[in-house]
C-alpha cells in the first residue's frame with residue numbers, strides 16, 4: 001500500500017476509471033468535512049485523507065474482488081474490507097482541521113489582504129551600494145529598522161531580473177502540473193533520510209495535523225553540493241537550456257552576501273562578519289522549497305503551513321502573486337500584501353541568535369484559499385549542520401544585554417525546535 005501522499009494525489013479520488021483508480025487534477029482536492037461540533041452529526045463530506053484510505057482500499061478491493069467473484073468467501077471479505085474502509089476513513093477525516101484555538105484567527109485571505117493597519121515594510125535596495133555615503137547610510141538604516149521591528153520585508157530593486165523570476169515560476173509551476181505518476185518519480189522518503197524531492201508535509205505539532213501543501217525540496221547552492229539526479233527532468237527549464245533554477249540560485253547567493261554585509265554593518269561589525277559566521281561561499285547551503293498550495297474547499301479550517309519561524313540565516317521567497325503569507329506582528333496575524341517583482345526576505349533564527357535577538361525571526365504561517373492555487377519558492381540559506389557553533393556575537397552582548405541564546409550547532413538548533421531537546 002502507498003504511504004502518505006500529498007493533497008494533490010488525493011484530489012480527485014471520486015473520478016475513477018474502470019480499470020484503475022485515476023488520480024486527479026491538481027488544485028481540486030476533495031472537500032474538507034464540517035467540524036463535528038457544527039451540526040452534531042460529525043463530518044459529512046470526503047476528506048483528502050479519507051480519499052487516500054479509500055483509494056488504496058478500493059484498488060485492493062477491485063483486484064481481490066475480481067479474483068474472488070461468485071464465491072461466498074468473497075462476499076464476506078468484501079463486507080469486511082468495506083467496514084475497514086469506513087473505519088479508517090472515519091479515523092482519518094479530521095487530519096486537516098486545525099485545533100479550535102487556531103481556527104478563530106483563520107479568515108478569508110483575499111479579505112485579509114485588503115485590510116489596513118501595519119504592513120510588512122518594503123526595502124528598496126537600489127541605494128545599498130551607493131557611492132554616496134549618506135544615501136547608503138539611509139538605506140542601511142531602513143534595512144536595520146525593518147530587521148529589528150519585523151524581521152521580514154519585501155525587497156525591491158534587488159538586482160534579479162523579472163524575466164529570470166518569471167522563468168523560475170514557470171519551471172516550478174509546470175512541474176506541479178505534471179501527471180501525478182511523473183511527480184511521484186521524485187518522491188522523497190523522510191523515513192530513510194532522503195529529504196530531497198517531492199512530498200507532502202505532516203506537521204510536527206502536538207496535535208499531528210496535516211498541512212494543505214505539496215512541495216519540492218532540493219539543495220540549489222553551492223553547485224558542487226547539488227544532487228542533480230533528483231532535480232526534475234521535466235520541464236526542461238529545470239536543468240537544461242538556461243538552467244533557470246541554477247541561475248536564480250547563483251543570483252540569490254549574491255543577494256544573500258549583499259544583505260549579510262549590510263546587516264553586519266547595521267550591527268557595528270566588520271562587513272564580512274555575518275557571511276563568515278554562517279559558513280561563507282563554501283558552506284552556506286541554499287535549499288529551495290517550492291510550496292504548492294492546492295485550492296482548498298474549506299480554507300477556514302486548514303493551514304498551508306502552520307505557524308513557525310525559519311531556522312535559516314535568511315530566507316528569500318518568491319510567489320505567484322496569490323496572498324497567503326501571514327506574519328504574527330504585535331499580537332495579531334497580518335497578511336502580507338503582494339508586491340510585484342519583490343522578493344520577500346525573512347531573518348531566520350540563525351541571524352536572530354548571532355545578533356542576540358536584535359534582529360527578529362518572525363512567527364509566520366501560510367493560509368490557503370478556495371479560488372486560486374498558491375505557489376511560493378522559498379530559498380533557505382542555512383549554515384552547515386555541525387561545523388559552526390551559533391551563539392550571540394561578542395559585539396551584540398554587554399552587561400545590560402546578556403546572551404539570550406545558548407551556544408548550539410545548527411543541527412542542535414533544529415533538534416531543539418523540533419523536540420525541545422538540549
Ligand SMILES: O=C(O)CCC(=O)C(=O)O
Pocket residue numbers: 289291305310317319324325364365366375376378
Ligand atoms: O508560502 C509562503 O509564503 C511561506 C512558506 C514558509 O513559510 C516556509 O516554507 O517556511
Ligand SMILES: [Fe+2]
Pocket residue numbers: 308309310364
Ligand atoms: Fe517559513
